[in-house]
Amino acid sequence: MPWLTITIFLPTVGAALLTVLRRSGGQGARVISLAFTILTAVLSVALAIGFNGASPDYQLEDPKVPWVPALGINFHVALDGISLWLFLLTTFLSVIAVLGSWTSITKHDSAFFICLLLLETAMLGVFAAIDLVLFYVFWEAMLIPMYLIIGVWGGARRLYAAIKFFLYTFVGGVLMLAGIIILYFALPEPDRTFSIPELLARAPQLDGSLQLTLFVLFGLGFAIKVPLFPFHTWLPDAHVEAPTSGSIILAGVLLKMGAYGFLRLCIGFFPVGTEVFGPVLMWLAVIGIIYGGAAAMWQTDMKRLIAYSSVSHLGFVMLGLFALNPMGIQGAVLQMVNHGLSTGALFLLVGMIYERRHSRMIADYGGLWEEVPVYSRIFLVVALSSIGLPGLNGFVGELLTLMGTFTSAWVQAQLWAILGCLGVIISACYLLWMYKRVFYGEPKPHRDGPMKDINTIEATAAVMLLAGIVWLGVYPAPVLRSIKPAAVAVVNRFEVSRGNVPRTKPFADLAPDVAPLGGTELPAVFSEDDEQ
C-alpha cells in the first residue's frame, strides 16, 4: 500500500466528507476533522517507526506515478531524515489547530475545517514531494486555503492581511516556477528531469552564473516565506489578523517551508550560489535575529510580538542551515520543530485569552497569575522554552545552530555567532517583559467578571505541546541522530560538488579540526578579508 500517499491525502478525504455532510452542523465538523487529523498523525507516527534513522536516503517511497508523462512529471513522494520531522510536526500541529479552533470559530464552521484539512494535505505534500513540479503544485495549493482562513475568519483588517500574504507568497512562487522551468531546460536533453534526487546529482554541475540566477529565483520565494529581513512585513499583519489556528499553522509549519526550501533546493542544487550568497543570507539572518527581537520588544499587541519573535527565531534556523556543517543543519532542523511547538503553543495560549476578553493588547491585561493559575504556569513554561532555557526544547536548537555557525568555515563565522548570541539576551527581554505585564501585578477587574481558567479541550492541546517541549529539551538525542545522516549527506554533496574551487580556509565539515582553525594568527573575527 502507498501509505505515505494515503497519509498525505487522508485530510482531503476528511474535507470531502465534510462537504458531503455540510448540514450535519458545527459539532459534527469538529469531530470529523479531529478524527481525521488524529488518524493522519497516528499514521505518520506509524510511518516514522518504520523509518531507518541510520540511512541518509529517501525512504517510505511510494511507487512513482506518471502524471504528465510528456514532460517527465511524476507523482512521487518519499521522506528523508530532514523532511520526516517536518512531516510529523505538520500532522501534530494540525491536531492542535483543530483543537485550537474548537470554540473560537463561530461562523461557516464546516467551510473552515475543510480549509484546514486541505491545508494539511498541501503542507504534507510540500515536505514529502520529491518531484519538483509536484513540490511546486503543493506549494501553491497551500496558498488558497490559508488565504481563505485569514480572509474569512480573520480579524478586523483581515482582507488587507490576506491579500498581502497572498501577493508576497505568490510572487515568490512565480519566481520559483520560472526557476524550475529554466532549470529544466538548462540541463542537456537526456538529463532533463524534475526528480529532486536526480537533480541533486545533476544541477550542481550547471554553469556558475546560471546557478547564481537560479539561486536568486528560488531563494527569493523562500526568503519571503521564512521570512528573512527585509521580506518579513507580511508576517505580523498575517498573524495578527489570522484566527488562532491559522497563526499556529502559519508560524508552526508555513515558515518552515521557506527554510526547508533553502536546505533542499537552494543548497542542494546550487552550491556555487550557496557559496556566493551564503554570507548575504547569514547577514540577513543575523539582522533578522536582532531586528525581530528589537521590534518585538516594543509591541503592544501580543500576537504581533510573537510574530516578530518568529522573525528572530527563524534567523537561528537560517544561521544553522548556511553554517553548512552537520551540527548547524541538525540544529536548524531541530530548531524548526522547536519553533513550531513553542510558537504554536504561544499563539494557542494567546488565542485562549483573546476568546475570553477579546483583546490582544498587553495593556488590557495584568495580574492573571492569580486569576488563572494553571494557564499562567503553562504560559510561563512555553515562554521559557521560546527564550531557550536549557532543559526545554528551544535551547538545544539555539545551541547547535550557533555552535555550528561558530565553527563553520565562513570567514566571519565567529562574528555571526556572537551577534546571534545577542538574540539570546533580547528574547529574554521581550518575552519576560510581556509576561511581567500580563501576569504579574494587581489583577485588573473586567466587566465580564474574573477570567475562567483553562478548560479540558484547551488543556489537552496545551499538554500535548508541553510534552513535546519537554521531550525535545531533555532527550533530543534520538531525533538528532535520525536527522544526522541526511544532514551529513547535504554537507557532503555540497563539498563534493563545489569540487576543486579553492577556499581561503579549509572547510571544517564534520567537526572542528582538532588542530584549531585559526592557528596562531588572530581569530577570524578580526580579519578584514571576506569570502569573496
Add this chain to the structure above:
Amino acid sequence: MSPLDTLWLVLLGPALGALINGLWPQRLRGRVTHGVIACVAAGFAFVVAILQHIALGASGQEIVRASYFTWIQAGNLTVDFALRLDPLSSVMCLTVTGVGFLIHVYSLGYMAHDRDYVRFFTNMNLFLTAMLILVTASNLPLMFVGWEGVGLCSYLLIGFWHRRESASRAGFKAFAVNRIGDAGFLVAMFWCWKVFATLEFHEIFERLELATAVDVRWITLLLFVGATGKSAQLPLYVWLPDAMEGPTPVSALIHAATMVTAGVYLVVRMHPLFHHPESAGVLVAWVGALTAIFAATIAVGQRDIKRVLAYSTVSQLGYMFLAAGIGAYVAAIFHLVTHAFFKACLFLGSGSVIHACHEEQDIMNMGGLKDKMRTTHWTFLAATLAIAGVFPLAGFFSKDEILAHAFQANRGLYVIGIACALLTAFYMGRVLFLTFYSGRRMRDQAWEKVHESPPSMTFALVVLAVLAVFGGLLGLPAGLGLPHFLAGYLAPLLPDAHGAAHMPARLELALMGISLALAIGGLFAAASLFRVRGAQGEERLRKALGGVHTLLANKWYVDEVYAAVVVSPLSRLAQAVSDRFDPRVVDGLVNGVAAAVGWGSERQTRTQTGRIRDYVLVILTGAFLLVLGLIALGR
C-alpha cells in the same frame, strides 16, 4: 552499594520535592506538609552529600564520573547527562545542601503566613536542584543547565511577591542582566568546542596544549563575562541589590550563600585554563578587587538593612574573584564556604529583625533591639565579627589567606584588599549598632509588638552562627605550620593548595596583625559613631563625608547611568524599529511598489475610453508608424 555508584541521588530529593509540591499544590493535607516535604528533600540531599563526601575520601579516587544518558548528539558533538564528583564539587554540594537545608527550615517559620507558601517551597527545591546540577555537572552544557536554572529560580523568587511592581521588575532585571553574562558563557562554550573538540571538563583539561594563547585569553575572558553576570561583579552587579525584593530566606540562600558563588565556582572549575599565563586571570583579579571596594563604599551609604548586606555580598564575592584571579583557588573556595556561613546567618538575622519589626527594613528606624531579640542579636553579632575578620572567627582566616596571596601577587591588589577589609568592618559595625544598640527609635506601638522569632528560625541562626565562629578551623594558616584541612582535601585537584606555605611565618603574622588591626579599627569607628548616638552618628557621618555621602547613598548613580546609556537608547531603538522603520521604511517600500503598480495600471485604463474614434486614431497612428518603420528598415 557505595554512594559513589549513585551520584544522581543528590539531585533526587530536591527534584522530587519540587515535582510533588509543583504538581499537587493544594491537594495535600495541611500546608505545613508542603513545607516539611521541601525540608525533608533538602535534608535528604544534605545527607547524601555527606555520604558521598565520606565515600569519596575513603575510595581514594580523585574524580568519580557517571554518565546516564546522551542528551545532545549532533555533528561530532556528544553531550551526556553526566555527573562528576571530585573534592571541589563535593565541597560545593556540602555547602549548598547544608546551608540550603538550614534556610529551608528557617523558611518554615518565616513564610508560615504567606499565601503562596507552597509555591515558595516548590521554587526553593527547584533552585536546589539546579544548583546541584551546576556543581556536579561533568561538562559545560550540563553546567549551563544548572547555570540558567538558578537564574530562572532567582527570577521566580525575586518576583515572588509579584503584585508589587518593584518585585516583578527586579525579577525581570535579574534575569535580563544574567542573560548578558550567559551569552558570554555560550560563546566561551563555542570557542572551547572549536579548539578542543569536546565540552567535557576532563577532556578539555587533557587537551590544553591545543589552545593557543589567543584561544585561552578569549575563552577565559568570556567565561569570566558569564561569571560577572551570575556573581554580580562589575559591571553586571546591578541586579543583585534589587534582588532584595524577594523574601529574605531567598536573599540568604540564593543571593548570598549559593547561586552568586556559581561564578567563582566556574573560574575554579576551569582553573587549568585560568592558570595559563595568557589567561584573563589578571583581569579577574582586578575586576574582583575593584568590585570589592566599589560595593563596600556603597554599603556605607545604604539605610536598608538588606541592601547593606547585598552590597556586602557583592564586595565579598569580589574578594573571591580576587583570589581566583591570582590563582589562589583554595583561598577562593575557603572564603566562599565561610562567607556562605556568616552571610546566610546575617541575612537570616536581618530577616528575623524585619519579621519582628513588621516589615521595617530601614536601620534608621530600628535600634535597641538587643534585649528584645537575644538570640538574633547574639548570632548577628557573631556573624558580624566573622565577616569583619576578627580573630579567631571564620572570616578572619579566609580573608587573611586571600590577602596573604594578594600580598605576594601584587601590592596594589593587597592595598585595595585591606582598604576593603576596613570598610567591611565599618559598615557591618554600623548595621549592628544601629539595629541592636543605640537606643530605640521605634514608635511605642511597634515596639510593643517586637518579639523574638520562633524556634524554627532561631535554630538556623544558631547553627549558622556556630559555623561562622568555628568555620575558620577548616583552613588554618599553613604558613604557621597549622593544618589546612580544606587545602589538603582539595590538593589533588587544585594547583595552589600549598601556595601560601612558602611565606615566612613572620610575614604571615605581620599581615594577620594588619588585617586584625583594620578589622577592629573599623568596628571601633562604627561603635564610636553609632553605639550610643545612633541617628546622630549617621548625621555626623553624612556631614563628614559631605557630597561623597550623597554619591554613596545613590550608589554612585550607576543605575541612572545604565538607564541613560543602555536602557533608554535600546528602548528608543526598539521603538524606532517597530513604530517607524518597520511600518514606514520596510513596509512602506512594499506598499510603495503596490501603489506604483496601482498608479501605473490606473493610467493605463484611461486609454480604454470606449470611444470608437479614439481607437481608430490609435490604430491609424500605429499603422503609420509601422509603415514608416518598414520603409526605414527597407533602406
